[in-house]
Amino acid sequence: MKRIVEILVFLIVTIGFAQSSEKFQRANSLYNQEKYQEAIDAYKSIIDAGQESASLYYNMANAHYKLSNIGPSVYYYEKGLELAPNDEDIKNNLVFAQNATIDSIDSIPQGFISGALKKIINLFNYDGWAWLSVLCVILFVVLFILYYSSRTSVKKRLFFVGSWGVLVLGVFGVFFAFKQYNSIKNNQFAIIFSQETVVKSEPNLRSEDIFELHEGTKVQVSETVNDWKKIKLSDGKIGWIPSEDLKEL
The missing domain is CATH 1.25.40.10 (Tetratricopeptide repeat domain)
Incomplete structure (x- = not known):
């Protein structure tokens, strides 16, 4: 059955x-x-x-x-x-x-180290880094077995260094996987779908107008209150817009 x-x-x-x-x-x-x-x-x-x-x-x-x-x-x-x-x-x-979008938003400059680290992390998605880590662990076991079974000092040295090298790479793979996963989990992004939307200082229609955004602009969503989303732009500006004016990634 x-x-x-x-x-x-x-x-x-x-x-x-x-x-x-x-x-x-x-x-x-x-x-x-x-x-x-x-x-x-x-x-x-x-x-x-x-x-x-x-x-x-x-x-x-x-x-x-x-x-x-x-x-x-x-x-x-x-x-x-x-x-x-x-x-x-x-x-x-x-x-x-x-x-083709209307809004031109400057990004806050990143430091050299943080920028380089971000590029490395974005080489794979977190699933890719996780699979790389698994592969490295398997290679570590294989190389360590070859290290113990080898009879010449040259081969022993080569397999020993290689095994610990892939193990270190595997540890970095786990670290990068968690970094990317946490980045996706803690940084919710969205795209403006409304042709034009007014960003408010507070989550209600009576609050002050701060600036306008247009269709296609990417924003970061940091908070939700009723039918309003608190957004942050890459240049650091923040405000509130109706939930219906954007679509979260």
Whole structure:
């Protein structure tokens, strides 16, 4: 009975993947025919079904960009980068989409060390760093066994240094995985979807207007009060906007 259940589960999963692949190809066909809104609807049906991939978000963003939907295009390029942080196509198209936004916001300069560390951490997502750590532990065990079984001093020295080298790399991998996970968990970002929104000093309509933001601008969400979000810009400015004016990544 257990075996039958396992087979049924396998068949259901296989059929689900096949259907998603078929829908994805159909959506790509619509995109190639320049039926961008129909392609968007097709991509969205895949996302709504719980499927996601960097290529799916990338194509969804491209379709929105073709229709000049700047906010959604930036949003889905950012979603794609979360899954494939080193994808050059997504990075390049994201720059094009960001250049189409109205707001020009300067970032607070980072120190050399913190900037370099951030670049290293962003080489992989936290799953990538975790798998690298697992691989390093396996290599450590293999090299340590080879160290004990070797009979020449040269090989012993080589395997000993190599084993501890990959172990140190594995420890750094765990550290970088936790750093990136905590960064994502503690730094919730969002994209402005409203064509124009007024940032308030407090979470109510009666408070003072501070500045305006426009579609496609990326903000950091730090707090939620009722239907308001407290946001922070890369230049340090903070304020409150209605939740309906943005979409969290």
